[in-house]
Amino acid sequence: MFKKILKAAIAMALVATLGLTGCSNSTPVESKIEAIKKPVVINLEGEDIGYPTPFSHYSRGPGSFKMALIFDSLLERGEKGYIPWLADKWDISTDGLIYTFSLKENVKWQDGTPMTAEDIKFSFDYYTKHPPVSNDLTVDNKSFIQSVEAVDAATVRFKVEKPLSILLGKIGNTRIIPKHIWEKVEDPLKFNTPESAIGTGPFVLKDYNKEQGAYKFEANKDFWGPKPLVDTLQFIPVSDSVLAFDKGEIDLTGNITTDILPKYQNDKEYKVLQNPAFWGYRLIFNMDKRTELKDKDIRQAFAYAIDKNELVEKVARKAAVPGNAGYLPVGHVWFNPNAKNYEYDIEKAKQLLQGKKLSFKLLTSNSNNTSNSNNSNDELRIAELLKISLAKAGIELSINSADTKTRDAAVKKGNYEITLIGHGGWGGDADLLRTAYSQEITSSQSPSTNSIPGYSNDQLNKLFEQQLYEMDAAKRKKIVFKIQELIAEEIPQIPLYNTTGYVVFKPAKFDGWKYMFDHHEVTHNKLSYLDVK
């Protein structure tokens, strides 16, 4: 009995102390100070994308962007173009064969070791032996770097094989890894101890849970560059992005459909951004399989008979822009607004076909790559609408669908007549036109680089070559504009639409979101989390 009373007394005392401390915490002055000091914790939708090193992240999904939070590169992708990062300044020799970078001073690895030009040289040398998952260091399947030299502790010099216009971004975007850690590593694919995730970047990996797909990054207190705006950045698993956002589990969602958009637009608490149109669907003709498609008139008939606005409206629910026949989407830094545009016109399509009745097989995918996305049937929807509108012009489509991997394999082997494919990267360097349209290239390096089977155009090939070797940006831009006009006229493939999804967040909590000049996702941009103007 006595024991019971004692226990009750202790419990009451405890409750009383807790209550008191609770009260003292909630005085207005202190809570204000707390609000100022309160660390910024940002939660985002996450999935497992592998251990965030240049070798262990997965090829699918945003792995390379999470890795980039830890690993810096010589240049960074700003809102307008490349900006100085680990390199303060750079110089390209007049013959375009020597690139010299001066490095920022006092850059330290997250373990405290100073970073030097030796680390830069080591990284590039290491990548020639062991290509990272995202490998920028080749052009047409060949390594373009002849040698890398650490001139002094703060200067690196690259000699390249050929004077190509696209190399600065490629060198600049390559992740730098610490020599003192990686020089002992023989098998980088199997190296994923915490040591492997040491970079010079603004964030440090604190926790990673593969099964849950959860990551916890903390701001690197000794970061050399702009101040991190976020103290803790967490990627957590969610089942439904919008539900999780509404419940406050995550701080930004990108899965907003146009139907629920007004709810957020009309509420001052939220801010809505529309992504640039750098993710898109295109229709590829296989002219080896169906030689009729070598006839430009027939391809143009296709272009006229496809109602791109209808696709935007019905499939993308208006969160997209119609594809540009010149390939580069609106919003691309080198988009040419004067390239030919094919307005929906069945009569014109019929004229071009001259009464021919044609039928083709269209290959699409019917499954989705990711587990969390709910737009799995968009390709099939597009295909069905294409079938209807093309039929009006006299072109009959029969739709074959397969799971994504099966479709991709068939496309790679050229085992299709016409295919529909969706991918990102449309904001990249304009050289993507060459890889997407030129028959010369047999390799593939980005999703947009499976060229069109059976198509070759001498004039285009010449222009592609010219822009590749033109070191003067203004002159190169002119050539790229000409290329867009030519491919719009030739129309060897048809860009259908580029998505411009919406992201929603609460600015009161965090308002740092920015786009990279060539990419459609604010959460992928490491500058979003840093105090950069």
Place this chain on the structure above:
Amino acid sequence: MNKSSSILKKASEYLLTFLVILTLNFFIPRLMPGDPFIFLSSSEGQVTITYSEEQIAKYKAYYGLDKPMIVQYTSYLANLLQGNIGYSIYYNNSVLSVIGKRVIWTVSIVLAAIFISCLIGTVLGSLSAWYRNGTFDKVLYSFIIAISEIPAFLIGIMFLFILAAKLGWFPLSGGIKTFANYSNSVEKITDILHHAFLPVLTLSIVRLGEFYLLSRNSMIAVLTKDYMRTARAKGLHNKRIIFRHALKNALLPIVTRVFLSLGAVFSGAILVENVFNYPGVGRLMREAVMVRDYVLIQGIFLFVAVTVLTMNLLADIIYRRLDPRVN
């Protein structure tokens, strides 16, 4: 036939089945179109890195996928004999560790769901049989048939929207709170149970119909037996008749079904884990097939095959124990 030869026969049956499964596990993923390294497209708004030919060649050599199929097959078997089930191509980790960390989640929800659905299904089935053709039986029968026809993911999504999102009673996803600091293990266990509740509930509802129908049928068969009349004539209490005399005899097919349904519950778990973003093997299996991670697919199916075969074996043994007529 003597006992030892029958055991030998049984053992060789199992061994043969196992070998066939191993072989199928090896060849089927590799015969599917596509390979682990081709990524041309991505799902909407997502990004994908497409490998260059050179990278693909390097990776293929690294994982030994450039060798002839039969060489790969023999080295797979040789490795398996040494207990090495391989290194996942996509996940960059040993298959054992990738699966190992997930198995516990799936096994827990699957076992819990089987237990709950079997218990509730059997009780309801017995009651239905006792009151057969009455209103209670008719209503219950149609209700259970109806809900067991709804696909697992639909039930899951319904629970997710109502119980988790609208009412906020349960977490939306995952198996455990991410980056939580628990003050004690009770708190941790509570959190895990809290997360597991909806997946288990969904799976249980999906399996309920099976056990209900089985126990109802089996009970009806038993209840019409002569010894039931005797029991009733002795003036025994209903409860005692149902659960002591009838159920005990009706239980045989149910016990067998518990073990045999394991495979089916696993496949149900795939859908449910996807809905709740639950970190189990089911979701892993889906992802592994999607990215054509041959080594991991083999590993997962090996795990499933071993589990199902073990359960069959257990069912065999227990059946013999329970029913003296077998043998």
